[in-house]
Amino acid sequence: MNLLSKTIVIMAVGGGLCQLPGQVNLELGGRQIQIHGSFSEGFASSSDNNYLRMDTSHGSFFTEGGLSVSSRVTDKLRVGVQAYDRYIGELGKGKVYLDWALVDYHWKDWLGFRGGKIKTPLGLYNDTQDQEFLYTWALLPQSLYPIDLRAVSIAHLGGDIYGNIKLKRAGSLAYDAFTGTISNDPRGGYVYGVQAQGVRLSSVDLGKQSGVDLRWSTPVTGLILGSSLVYSYRGFEGSFYPASPMFSYSTTLDRATAYYGEYTRGNFRASAEYRAQTRRAEGRAKVPGNPVMLRSGSEEPAWFVSASQRISKRVEAGGYYSHYHVDLINPRVPVTGPGRDHIFDKVVTVRLDVTKFWDFKIEGHFMDGVGAPGQAHGFYPQDNPTGLKPKTNMLVIRTGWYF
C-alpha cells in the first residue's frame, strides 16, 4: 500500500472512529460494563539514522492501539482487562498483548489491593506512557520512556498495595507498593539490544520486580511531586556468534530511582523528572563451576524538562529537552566514536484537537548522540548496518482516537 492510499485509509478509519461516543457502556446483570479504546497512527521520517526499529530514514508508519473492558462488581471490588497492540517497525509487529488484567479491592481510601497483571508505577508517566492522547507530545521523552524498552518496565504480574493518605493542610500522599515478575517480549528492545551485541539467545529470564511510588499532591494548587524506587532483575542465556560456549548473564543489581514533579495552572503545564538507573551484572560460563567471565555494569542518569501551553480551544504547543547519558563499567567491547555515551533530544510539538476524541500532532526531534551499544535506547546496529551517525533529526506526525 503506497503512502497516499495508506493515508486515505487512516483518515477514513479515523473519521469513523471519531463518530464513537465518549464511552461505551453495557448493562449486564444490573452491573455497568465499560469499554474504552484508543488507536493511533503515526509517521516518522529521520535525516540520518534509523530510529526505534523503524526504517525512518525512508519514512515509516507506526500503529498503536488498546481496548479495555472493566466493571465494578461491588462498591469496593472492581475487575478489568486491557488488550494492547503495536506495530512500530520491528517492535510488537502486530502481536496482541495482554496489557493488564486485574482484580482491585479498594477497602478504604488509604488502603487498597490489586492482584493480577498490573501497570507499574514508575516516575510521572510509566503506567500511562501508551496513552498519547494525554500528552502534548507525539513521543514521550525517550530518555525516560523509551518505547523500544516498554516491555521491561510497563507491567508486573503480582500484587500492589495502594492508597491515598490525607495530610490535612499539607495536601495528600498517594502510595503504591508492588512486587511481581516481568515478562519478556521477543519483539521488544531488550531482546533486540542483546542480539545487537552478537548474542545468540537461548532463553531470556526477566524475573522479579519490586518497588514503591510516592506521589504528593502538595497544598500548592496544581503542583505534584513524587519519587519512585524500583528493583528489577534481568538475565539471559546464550552464546556469541559464531558458535562459542554457552554463558549466562544476570544482573546483581538493577535499580531505578526517580524524582519528578508536574505543575499545571490553567492551560499551562510544566513537568520534569530525573531518573538514575544503576545496573551491575555478571556473565558466567555454562561449564562446571559456572566461573565468572565478566563483571560489568552501567550508570544511566536521565532527565527531561517540558512545558506546554494550550493556545486556543483546539491548539496546544510545547517543547521538551530529554537527556540520556550512559557510563559503562567494564564493557565487553570498548565504546568508541562520537555520541556513543549520550542521547540529547530537543523537541517541539504542535497538537491540534480535531474533535473531543481525535487529536493530530506534528513534532520535530533534534537528537545529538546515539547511546551505547548494549544499552539499547532507540538506535540499533541491525537497522543501521553502515554505522550510526552522531546526529539525527526527525519529523513525527501522529494522530490518535480514543473513546
Added chain:
Amino acid sequence: MVLLTGRRMRLACNILGVLICMVLPATASGIKVIANPQMNVSRVSPDDLKDIFLQTKTSLAGASHVEPVLLKSGPAHELFVQWHIGKTVTMLMNYYRSLVFAGKATMPRILGSDAEVVDYVAKTKGAIGYVSEETNTRDVKILEVK
C-alpha cells in the same frame, strides 16, 4: 486618581481576594450539589467534594460509599469542574482516562442533562452530583459545600 504600583498593588490585590472569599459562597453560584436522599450527610467540605470527583475519596462520614456523577457538558459542568475541582474540563477528562487506561479506576457516570443527573442520584445509593441552580431537585438532597 491614585496609581497603585509595586507593593501597594499587591496589598490591594490581597485585600480584594480576601473580600471576594468572604462575599462568595463555597459553592459556585448557579450550581447545586446534590446527593442521594438516603445519605446521612447535609454538608460536604470543598476538599472532600474535590476528592470525591477525583476518585481519591470513596466514602464520607454518614455514607459508606460515594459515587460521583458528572454532567456531559454545559455551563454548570464547566463552572463546577473549574470551581470545585480546579481543572479545565479537558484536563479532568484526561485525568479520568489516565486512570481508566492504566487500570486504576472506572470512568465515573457521565449523564447528558440535569434531569438525568437528578434522576440517577435519586435512585442510586451514595451518588453525588451537581446540576444547574434552576433544576427541580425535589427528589434529592442538596448538599451545602462548606
